[in-house]
Amino acid sequence: xxxxxxxxxxxxxxxxxxxxxxxxxxxxxxxxxxxxxxxxxxxxxxxxxxxxxxxxxxxxxxxxxxxxxxxxxxxxxxxxxxxxxxxxxxxxxxxxxxxxxxxxxxxxxxxxxxxxxxxxxxxxxxxxxxxxxxxxxxxxxxxxxxxxxxxxxxxxxxxxxxxxxxxxxxxxxxxxxxxxxxxxxxxxxxxxxxxxxxxxxxxxxxxxxxxxxxxxxxxxxxxxxxxxxxxxxxxxxxxxxxxxxxxxxxxxxxxxxxx
Numbered sequence: 001x002x003x004x005x006x007x008x009x010x011x012x013x014x015x016x017x018x019x020x021x022x023x024x025x026x027x028x029x030x031x032x033x034x035x036x037x038x039x040x041x042x043x044x045x046x047x048x049x050x051x052x053x054x055x056x057x058x059x060x061x062x063x064x065x066x067x068x069x070x071x072x073x074x075x076x077x078x079x080x081x082x083x084x085x086x087x088x089x090x091x092x093x094x095x096x097x098x099x100x101x102x103x104x105x106x107x108x109x110x111x112x113x114x115x116x117x118x119x120x121x122x123x124x125x126x127x128x129x130x131x132x133x134x135x136x137x138x139x140x141x142x143x144x145x146x147x148x149x150x151x152x153x154x155x156x157x158x159x160x161x162x163x164x165x166x167x168x169x170x171x172x173x174x175x176x177x178x179x180x181x182x183x184x185x186x187x188x189x190x191x192x193x194x195x196x197x198x199x200x201x202x203x204x205x206x207x208x209x210x211x212x213x214x215x216x217x218x219x220x221x222x223x224x225x226x227x228x229x230x231x232x233x234x235x236x237x238x239x240x241x242x243x244x245x246x247x248x249x250x251x252x253x254x255x256x257x258x259x
Contacts, residue, residue, distance in 0.1 A: 002082050003029075003032065003104070004032040004085045004087060005078075005082060006024060007074050008020065008034060008037070008089050008091050009037050010038045011045070011067070011073075013043075013091035016092035023089075027095065027098075027101070028097055028100070028101045029101040033059075036060065037062045037073040037074070038073075039069065039070070040064055040066060045091070062080060071166045072168065074088065074173070075166055079163070083158075084157060084159055085104065085158070086155065087103075087154065087155040089196075090152060092201065093199050094199070095195065095197075096195050096197070102191065102193065103115060103191060107157065113157045113160035114157070114161075114178075114187075114188040115154075115189050116150065116154045116155070117191040118133045118134050118190075118191070118195070119197065120197050122200070124199065124200075126197075131194055132150065134149075134153075135192075136190055137188065137189045139187055140179060143178055143179060143182060146237065146241040147175045149175075150196070151174040152198055161181060161185075164177060165177070167180075169223065172212065172219045213238075213239065216238055220234060
C-alpha cells in the first residue's frame with residue numbers, strides 16, 4: 001500500500017506547476033503517489049503534467065470533462081487515492097524537501113490522525129515575505145473561530161477516518177473538510193516548523209477577502225448547520241481574528257493569534 005496520496009487540483013497553472021511537481025519529486029520520503037486533477041485548463045498545463053506522468057509512474061493525471069472548481073477536483077483525487085495518508089498541494093505552491101518525512105514522523109511518533117504545519121508565504125517570483133506559524137493543536141470550535149490550517153500542509157490518516165471529502169462549495173471547501181474531520185476526533189495537531197511555501201498571486205481565488213468571508217458564512221449556515229446565534233458568534237471571531245492577523249500582526253502575536 002502506498003503511504004501517501006498527494007492531491008493537486010490544476011487550472012491554468014502552466015507557469016508554476018512544474019515547480020510544484022518538482023518539489024514533490026525532491027521529497028526525501030519517496031513512498032507517495034501524486035494525483036493531479038486538471039479542471040479543464042485552457043493553457044498548456046495538461047501537456048506539462050503529461051510529461052511528468054511519462055517520466056514517473058507515481059504521478060497520475062485525471063482530466064475533468066468540465067470546469068467544476070477545486071472542491072470537485074480535490075474530491076476526484078481523494079476518490080482515486082490509494083495511500084493511507086491523504087494530503088494536498090495546489091498547483092502553484094511548493095513543499096520543502098523534508099515535508100513528508102517530518103510530518104509523517106510527527107504523526108507516527110505521536111499517533112496523531114490529523115496534522116498540519118507552519119509554512120512560508122512567497123510572491124510570484126518565489127521570494128519569502130512572511131512566515132505563518134501554527135498553534136500546537138486546534139479543536140472544532142477553535143477552527144470555527146479562525147482557520148489555522150493551511151491546505152498545503154494538512155494531512156489525515158484514512159485508517160482512522162476512512163476517506164473524508166470536501167463540501168461542494170466554491171471557496172472554503174478545505175475548511176469544510178477540516179471541520180468534518182474534527183467531528184470525528186478531538187484535535188488536529190500542529191508542527192510549528194515551516195514545511196511548505198504558499199504562493200500569493202494577484203489573481204488567486206483566495207485573494208478576495210470579501211468573497212472568502214461570504215463563503216465562510218455560507219459554510220457556517222448551509223454546511224455546518226449552525227443556528228443564527230452561533231453563526232454570528234463564530235463569524236465575529238473569524239472577522240476580528242482575520243483583521244488582527246492582516247492589519248495588526250503585533251497585536252495578533254501578543255494574543256497568540258499569530259505564532
